[in-house]
Amino acid sequence: MSRTEYAIGRHxxxxxxxxxxxxxxxxxxxxxxxxxxxxxxFSRRGFGxxxxxxxxxxxxxxxxxxxxxxxxxxxxxxxAFLMLFGYRYASAEEAxxxxxxxxxxxxxxxxxxxxxxxxCDVRGFLNDPEGCLFCGAWKVYENADEAxxxxxxxxxxxxCICRHMDMGRSLAQIFNVV
Numbered sequence: 331m332s333r334t335e336y337a338i339g340r341h342x343x344x345x346x347x348x349x350x351x352x353x354x355x356x357x358x359x360x361x362x363x364x365x366x367x368x369x370x371x372f373s374r375r376g377f378g379x380x381x382x383x384x385x386x387x388x389x390x391x392x393x394x395x396x397x398x399x400x401x402x403x404x405x406x407x408x409x410a411f412l413m414l415f416g417y418r419y420a421s422a423e424e425a426x427x428x429x430x431x432x433x434x435x436x437x438x439x440x441x442x443x444x445x446x447x448x449x450c451d452v453r454g455f456l457n458d459p460e461g462c463l464f465c466g467a468w469k470v471y472e473n474a475d476e477a478x479x480x481x482x483x484x485x486x487x488x489x490c491i492c493r494h495m496d497m498g499r500s501l502a503q504i505f506n507v508v
Contacts, residue, residue, distance in 0.1 A: 331495060334361040338368060339501050342393040343491035344484045346372065346505050351402055351446030352394035359387045371507040380426055383433045392444070396422065408443060411453070415440050442468060
């Protein structure tokens with residue numbers, strides 16, 4: 331298994347398993363053929379891959395479940411929040427194009443919304459970056475017990491996927507998208 335496929339499994343497996351709407355992964359430039367092969371397999375299950383940024387020989391790839399992202403970005407509270415940052419969109423695809431356009435310099439803080447982080451925590455980060463209750467997959471500002479349970483599910487899921495990959499199983503085999 332290539333380092334790229336392993337990285338995608340490690341960082342995006344929780345998305346493929348349905349625990350997250352989306353994930354980010356950094357891979358080496360030149361590995362686009364692996365990305366394309368995985369996209370072809372996982373697109374049958376409703377997943378998309380989008381290159382958000384290319385920098386210093388690295389590709390930042392956004393892996394997402396299309397239907398779940400569409401539903402999340404259509405929520406009135408999420409839409410109103412993103413409008414504060416200039417997002418005007420009729421579909422998740424349009425919103426992703428706007429996000430991609432904002433990826434030139436520093437990470438736009440609203441990216442947490444696109445990763446399915448709780449809106450209260452994205453707002454908390456914007457209002458008080460250092461005042462979080464604790465850090466895990468994201469900085470948590472509210473609902474600490476729920477977040478801890480979520481982070482533990484992510485940890486267990488990722489560990490299970492990595493064990494399977496360490497035993498030689500491909501992501502296509504693990505997620506039955508052969």
